[in-house]
Amino acid sequence: MTNEVKESFTSDAPPAPAALAAKVRTLAPSMTRSMQRVAEAVAGDPAGCAALTVTGLAELTGTSEATVVRTARLLGYPGYRDLRLALAGLAAQQQSGRAPAVTADIAVDDPVADVVAKLAYDEQQTLADTAAGLDTVQLGAAVTALATARRVDIYGVGASGLVAQDLAQKLLRIGLIAHAHSDPHLAVTNAVQLRSGDVAIAITHSGSTGDVIEPLRVAFDHGATTVAITGRPDGPVTQYADHVLTTSTARESELRPAAMSSRTSQLLVVDCLFTCVTQRTYETAAPALAASYEALAHRHSPRTR
Amino acid sequence: MTNEVKESFTSDAPPAPAALAAKVRTLAPSMTRSMQRVAEAVAGDPAGCAALTVTGLAELTGTSEATVVRTARLLGYPGYRDLRLALAGLAAQQQSGRAPAVTADIAVDDPVADVVAKLAYDEQQTLADTAAGLDTVQLGAAVTALATARRVDIYGVGASGLVAQDLAQKLLRIGLIAHAHSDPHLAVTNAVQLRSGDVAIAITHSGSTGDVIEPLRVAFDHGATTVAITGRPDGPVTQYADHVLTTSTARESELRPAAMSSRTSQLLVVDCLFTCVTQRTYETAAPALAASYEALAHRHSPRTR
DNA sequence: CACCCGCCCGAAAGTATCTTTCAGGTGTGA
DNA sequence: TCACACCTGAAAGATACTTTCGGGCGGGTG
Numbered sequence: 321m322t323n324e325v326k327e328s329f330t331s332d333a334p335p336a337p338a339a340l341a342a343k344v345r346t347l348a349p350s351m352t353r354s355m356q357r358v359a360e361a362v363a364g365d366p367a368g369c370a371a372l373t374v375t376g377l378a379e380l381t382g383t384s385e386a387t388v389v390r391t392a393r394l395l396g397y398p399g400y401r402d403l404r405l406a407l408a409g410l411a412a413q414q415q416s417g418r419a420p421a422v423t424a425d426i427a428v429d430d431p432v433a434d435v436v437a438k439l440a441y442d443e444q445q446t447l448a449d450t451a452a453g454l455d456t457v458q459l460g461a462a463v464t465a466l467a468t469a470r471r472v473d474i475y476g477v478g479a480s481g482l483v484a485q486d487l488a489q490k491l492l493r494i495g496l497i498a499h500a501h502s503d504p505h506l507a508v509t510n511a512v513q514l515r516s517g518d519v520a521i522a523i524t525h526s527g528s529t530g531d532v533i534e535p536l537r538v539a540f541d542h543g544a545t546t547v548a549i550t551g552r553p554d555g556p557v558t559q560y561a562d563h564v565l566t567t568s569t570a571r572e573s574e575l576r577p578a579a580m581s582s583r584t585s586q587l588l589v590v591d592c593l594f595t596c597v598t599q600r601t602y603e604t605a606a607p608a609l610a611a612s613y614e615a616l617a618h619r620h621s622p623r624t625r
Numbered sequence: 626m627t628n629e630v631k632e633s634f635t636s637d638a639p640p641a642p643a644a645l646a647a648k649v650r651t652l653a654p655s656m657t658r659s660m661q662r663v664a665e666a667v668a669g670d671p672a673g674c675a676a677l678t679v680t681g682l683a684e685l686t687g688t689s690e691a692t693v694v695r696t697a698r699l700l701g702y703p704g705y706r707d708l709r710l711a712l713a714g715l716a717a718q719q720q721s722g723r724a725p726a727v728t729a730d731i732a733v734d735d736p737v738a739d740v741v742a743k744l745a746y747d748e749q750q751t752l753a754d755t756a757a758g759l760d761t762v763q764l765g766a767a768v769t770a771l772a773t774a775r776r777v778d779i780y781g782v783g784a785s786g787l788v789a790q791d792l793a794q795k796l797l798r799i800g801l802i803a804h805a806h807s808d809p810h811l812a813v814t815n816a817v818q819l820r821s822g823d824v825a826i827a828i829t830h831s832g833s834t835g836d837v838i839e840p841l842r843v844a845f846d847h848g849a850t851t852v853a854i855t856g857r858p859d860g861p862v863t864q865y866a867d868h869v870l871t872t873s874t875a876r877e878s879e880l881r882p883a884a885m886s887s888r889t890s891q892l893l894v895v896d897c898l899f900t901c902v903t904q905r906t907y908e909t910a911a912p913a914l915a916a917s918y919e920a921l922a923h924r925h926s927p928r929t930r
Numbered sequence: 931c932a933c934c935c936g937c938c939c940g941a942a943a944g945t946a947t948c949t950t951t952c953a954g955g956t957g958t959g960a
Numbered sequence: 961t962c963a964c965a966c967c968t969g970a971a972a973g974a975t976a977c978t979t980t981c982g983g984g985c986g987g988g989t990g
Contacts, residue, residue, distance in 0.1 A: 412714025
């Protein structure tokens with residue numbers, strides 16, 4: 321997928337974009353010795369030269385400022401200043417060009433910067449996968465149930481427990497009665513209270529976490545609308561789920577536990593649920609959101625700057 | 626060859642590469658009106674601005690040269706000259722890169738599928754911004770502190786509280802003694818126990834959440850190594866932080882609360898911390914991870930009915 | 931071989947651009 | 961209302977870039 325610019329490099333074109341190395345080679349024969357040294361340095365290390373001032377580059381190449389400027393002119397720029405800008409652009413381009421190392425697995429001896437890049441890339445990938453795999457019909461159905469729910473109970477343990485709490489926090493903000501349960505016993509005890517018109521949501525990556533399935537089953541048996549957010553749409557949990565929202569499952573490794581990407585995926589689903597419910601109940605949700613925002617403002621110290 | 630005195634006027638921030646748009650958003654709140662105008666112009670049209678001189682950009686934004694230089698400084702560059710170079714690089718990058726893929730804000734009447742796509746895209750963007758803006762030196766320092774920590778306390782309230790818990794859960798899994806505090810009183814009471822060799826981490830998007838700053842201050846005063854994960858690197862919280870990890874700030878709107886993207890950003894930072902610490906303490910972390918994984922396996926019901 | 935001519939080359943003067951200083955103005959809190 | 965802090969731009973000051981100009985090197989010629 322290369323899209324090349326059609327700047328002719330032979331004629332007196334406006335500032336050249338990235339075909340600089342080629343231009344240097346083309347024009348080299350018509351250059352004097354000193355100018356060739358400058359051109360060579362520029363073509364060899366664009367990034368390094370971009371950091372240098374005229375004087376710096378002159379010293380580096382053992383020439384004078386005048387020669388540097390002359391070279392810049394010959395290459396088609398109005399002066400050194402513009403050559404330098406082009407150089408910076410070129411450097412940035414070939415900098416971003418080499419980044420395929422990202423796809424590799426995270427190694428024990430990866431430098432910090434690589435870890436950051438790889439993790440970010442992975443989570444981006446997870447998001448894309450999740451969005452692509454999310455069934456909007458199921459999502460819409462879940463949203464409808466939530467929008468009219470009398471009460472919402474959310475079950476999740478471990479890492480999924482945090483996602484459950486996140487969803488509960490959000491739903492509370494728009495005026496819904498939502499509660500997240502991490503304690504399996506309490507969850508079941510509460511599930512008994514649910515009835516038709518209520519919503520129960522189970523969040524489990526494996527789809528087979530008994531502590532989460534059990535309360536969902538109880539809620540299901542009591543007539544509540546049940547939703548499962550899971551990475552295993554064929555897992556046991558879906559038996560008791562009216563609507564199933566599938567999260568993506570990324571490859572994992574020792575330094576990249578499954579909990580990481582499953583959490584990312586679950587959160588996206590949760591955000592989608594929340595946003596859609598907010599849309600659906602906008603009349604009541606908007607003021608509630610504004611109010612909660614306002615209430616929080618006072619918890620921040622006024623000294624901002 | 627060049628002997629330049631290194632003026633470290635703030636602390637971190639070597640010239641930023643391409644995380645400029647993100648940086649502008651992050652620092653916008655701490656900018657004055659005029660500087661915001663300049664920053665906006667720069668972020669909006671990097672290529673155009675790269676072609677302008679100080680005077681030109683000052684005229685374009687209706688400000689003065691001094692303000693332009695001040696803005697460049699705030700963005701982390703030694704002066705306008707360097708900002709301009711970075712701008713040229715950025716322009717070249719997004720020229721060769723893909724289309725800007727502008728995303729409209731989420732509307733009240735967007736269909737479900739659109740909401741999913743927009744949210745996914747937004748969170749991906751947030752991840753990219755965060756990764757680009759993350760100071761790997763600060764991150765490395767924080768990792769070093771964590772890897773040798775006797776004890777780790779993590780403070781966070783509200784949405785950030787969940788992130789704090791996530792980090793605590795993860796660190797516990799690799800054998801560290803970590804605890805997340807959501808209760809400000811208990812947090813302070815515990816912070817008193819910290820001393821040199823311990824690590825305290827405060828997570829707050831606004832950077833000015835008193836409930837989180839206070840325990841960090843106490844920990845700081847008692848000699849613990851302190852880390853702040855915040856979207857406002859100039860906020861009050863950083864006063865008591867030995868290391869600051871900056872999360873990105875995405876634009877927000879009514880249907881896209883700040884809590885959403887800040888959480889995504891914070892989680893990436895947390896994942897980076899965790900992964901790097903795991904690397905650093907691989908000898909002890911790997912068996913611990915394996916053990917916790919093993920322990921959880923029994924909580925799943927492989928036998929489906 | 932010596933001389934002349936052209937042209938490359940760098941030092942230094944000249945100019946544009948960037949940076950700093952400083953005083954006026956504006957909004958904010960008491 | 962006043963005082964204060966802080967933003968803001970004009971102008972001076974510093975730096976980086978460009979131009980000029982004369983020396984010097986090489987090649988061709990007598």
